[in-house]
Amino acid sequence: MSKQEASCCEPLSEGPLAEQQAAELSTMFKALGDPVRLRLLSMIASQPDGEVCVCELTPAFDLSQPTISHHLKLLRQAGLVDSERRGTWVYYRVRPETTDRMAAVLSSVSSERRVVTA
Amino acid sequence: MSKQEASCCEPLSEGPLAEQQAAELSTMFKALGDPVRLRLLSMIASQPDGEVCVCELTPAFDLSQPTISHHLKLLRQAGLVDSERRGTWVYYRVRPETTDRMAAVLSSVSSERRVVTA
DNA sequence: CTCTTGCTTCGACATCTTTCAATATTGTAG
């Protein structure tokens, strides 16, 4: 089957994922690398009208309001959600471009061919 | 902790992502929340025969060999890769079940957001 | 057996994360 025999280490030139792209993408994955943020995203995404008020998200967790606010900030900075203020309330919605891009990277990994240069 | 007034907000019972699932999935996303590990996965996935020797991965980074080994361990513990020893060398390959599952979660996030014009 | 090579584990340290209480900001109502 596999015969990269000979000398074990030709340094494997460059993976299809460049250093800068990896840095950018890893920020997005890191944002979902926390159970609270994953559930936040899931809650936002599952709303029928595509958006949720922070005041609906906060009481769903056993965490302080500043903590939820901080997690939402990280999701926003990673490009996963958008926020809009309407009156006193702030509404969050998913940015599907970002989740789609992440899904594309993962799919290309499993199809073991070139990673999308997105 | 978080006991807000019920003035504006019905507390949004449960998102579709249960607490335990979120914990499990967040481990996988966290594993890709580092540029080194993302590039490692990408390198492993992009090999024609689906597997790479550690000795090919290590020199591609400006990091010590123990550090690469540690990152590979995290990828393995997250279920993203498998390793197999053959002689002196250890080969890593992607576990597509895991990347597929992550991609499915992300896709559902973006598709659950349906446009309601009402 | 001993030596060498490939890889993993251990111990330590600096940095980054998560979390909270306190405070600030923004918008609405009186």
Place this chain on the structure above:
DNA sequence: CTACAATATTGAAAGATGTCGAAGCAAGAG
């Protein structure tokens, strides 16, 4: 303007993470 309600920001403490050098283990060669 004052008061209040919803979010965000700040600052600090506890814990997790990334990294390295040193040591350990496994397998092949002599």
